[in-house]
Every structure is written in structure tokens, then in C-alpha cells.
Amino acid sequence: MNARVAFEVETLVPTEHGRFRFRGYRDLVTGAEHVAIIAGLLGQGTLVRVHSECLTGEAFLSLKCECGPQLDAALEMISRRGGVVIYMRGHEGRGIGLINKLKAYQLQESGLDTLDANLALGLPADDREYAAAVAILDDLGIRSVQLITNNPEKLQQVARGGITVERVPIVVGESPFNSGYLSTKHERMGHLSGAATAG
């Protein structure tokens, strides 16, 4: 039992990546509706992607970030090997919301990078936290994961939640429009490179 999320529903959904079990959870702190997208039978050390909602990247295929291709790649990986994609609502724009993300994009048109744009708006560089994802893993009985990410903060938060974590790098979606964004995440926000040797 945990007080962070409430399981609400499970149903099968066919997708272009295959047929997945969708388990819907309500976040009891933020009110957000998260979904765990599951392929195959789950065990310890299963493949997991904790993915932050990104309307612009996923629905509109914006090239300013790599969220759409990352989500596609993660769904493809779990469809082949089994695993879970935990889709985190309320994480738009690293947690600052859609309108604030668009405001940050506007500031980037005048030369600020993705981090300074957030700070210029009086917002945190990254306002996401992953306790709900840990609670969902707990609900699924998963104590150890291979986490598909380049984000050290995500690795640390999941590990602090008591989950044993091994990283699986992800490299997709690089474009001329997001090379500055990706290098800022790498150089100023500590993101790991996609290479397996990056640890």
C-alpha cells in the first residue's frame, strides 16, 4: 500500500507498436492521471522508461526536443523485450506546464538557452519529481529495473525510492533544431550522453 497513487483501471490497447496493457493511476498529490503501459510478463530487472508528458513533441512532432522519438523508441523496446513505460502527466516542459514552456521557447528565440529561459521566467530549471513513478513500480511489484534514460536526476530519484537501477542509454531524435537544447542538457544540466560507456 502507498498513499501516492491510486490504481483505477486496466485495459488492453492495440497500438502501432503492438498490444499493451494500460494501467491508469491517479496521483493523490497532484491529481494527475498517469498510465503504465505494459508489454509481456513483468519480473525483476525489467526494462522501464519513466517518460514525461510532452504535448509539443509527441502530438505535434516538434523538433525542439526529442520526446516523441524517445517515446516511440521506448514503446518499441518494451514491445520486443517486455517492460513498462510509465507515462507521467503534469510533466510538460520539465514540469512548468505548456504555456510556460511556450514562453520559454519565445525567450529562446532571443538567444537564451533552455535552462536560462526557465530561470528568466522565475521558474525552476526542472520541476519534475518521480515519486509517483516509484509508487507505480511498487504497485507492479517491481524492485529492480533497467531504466531507459540519460537523466541522472531521474536515476537518482528512482534509486532513492528504493528501486535497484541499472541505466540503459537512449539516443534518438537528434536534429539541427534541438542540438543546442541537447548540448545544454548535457553541459549544464548533467545529462549523460547516449553512449553506453557514459555509465
Ligand SMILES: [Zn+2]
Ligand atoms: Zn519534449
